[in-house]
């Protein structure tokens with residue numbers, strides 16, 4: 099069913115959206131060499147994204163869910179980690195009333211080891227096939243693809259061919275110990291023509307972007323807080339402190355600035371900048 103997001107709420111979120119064009123003076127995003135980055139997710143009162151790894155948990159109420167789709171309509175890409183793609187089988191499209199293909203964001207999946215067995219049955223592929231969204235681009239570690247693409251029958255190549263039919267595919271990014279540097283991820287997106295990306299999760303993706311040395315890459319933060327406790331054992335947002343920071347008495351924890359709290363039904367959405 100198509101979602102709708104009230105104009106009054108949209109006006110309160112507007113200052114945190116990426117600029118319509120990179121030359122907009124209101125953006126606060128001076129660096130045209132990389133895309134505008136919005137970090138956004140829904141959390142419980144105990145900072146959980148899901149009841150357990152691999153379990154999809156609906157936290158957002160109808161209004162904050164519509165807000166997420168409003169954000170999707172204003173970004174050129176949506177990024178998730180492979181465990182979210184596997185757990186949720188997401189559509190990764192904008193399902194707002196009147197959203198047309200021209201305004202659909204490009205789904206990006208961080209999958210260094212090419213673990214996601216994306217197929218014709220995956221919801222994101224079905225969505226692209228039905229003209230309701232775009233096929234995903236999967237970012238894979240350079241050495242993983244190098245090992246596989248010499249075999250014509252390798253499953254990565256089959257998946258690549260499937261995705262290419264709909265305009266998606268794999269691209270490779272340098273990795274160290276199976277991890278990409280966010281600068282390299284953003285540079286790859288920039289080369290694809292992505293001007294703005296919303297990073298939706300899951301836990302490992304969010305925590306890695308909130309590590310001290312990566313925070314400078316985040317332009318806006320939009321977090322939905324739902325009035326529930328998921329309990330221990332969930333997927334928790336709690337970034338690693340660096341060794342020096344932990345050992346230093348004067349450690350100043352990261353804090354949002356330019357903060358706006360927007361009640362949305364039973365949830366509250368907190369917007370800010372890092």
Ligand SMILES: NC(=O)c1ccc[n+]([C@@H]2O[C@H](COP(=O)([O-])OP(=O)(O)OC[C@H]3O[C@@H](n4cnc5c(N)ncnc54)[C@H](O)[C@@H]3O)[C@@H](O)[C@H]2O)c1
Pocket residue numbers: 138139140141146147148150151152153154155157178179180181182183185186208209210211276277278279280298299300301302303304306333
């Ligand atoms: N509430 C929400 O807003 C929300 C949003 C997204 C996902 N989720 C939930 O979160 C759970 C998944 O979260 P998770 O933490 O298990 O996994 P995840 O979705 O963060 O994916 C983790 C994987 O992504 C890749 N990855 C992450 N950062 C990387 C980096 N810097 N470089 C290279 N690869 C990187 C790695 O392969 C890693 O194993 C699911 O249960 C899903 O339903 C909730």
Ligand SMILES: Nc1nc(=O)c(N)c(NC[C@H](O)[C@H](O)[C@H](O)COP(=O)(O)O)[nH]1
Pocket residue numbers: 139140154155156157158162163166178182186187188189190191298299322
């Ligand atoms: N805003 C938000 N509220 C939630 O309660 C929840 N579980 C997610 N999860 C984020 C995740 O990135 C995607 O929303 C899902 O993977 C589903 O994506 P689709 O709707 O199928 O496109 N996001």
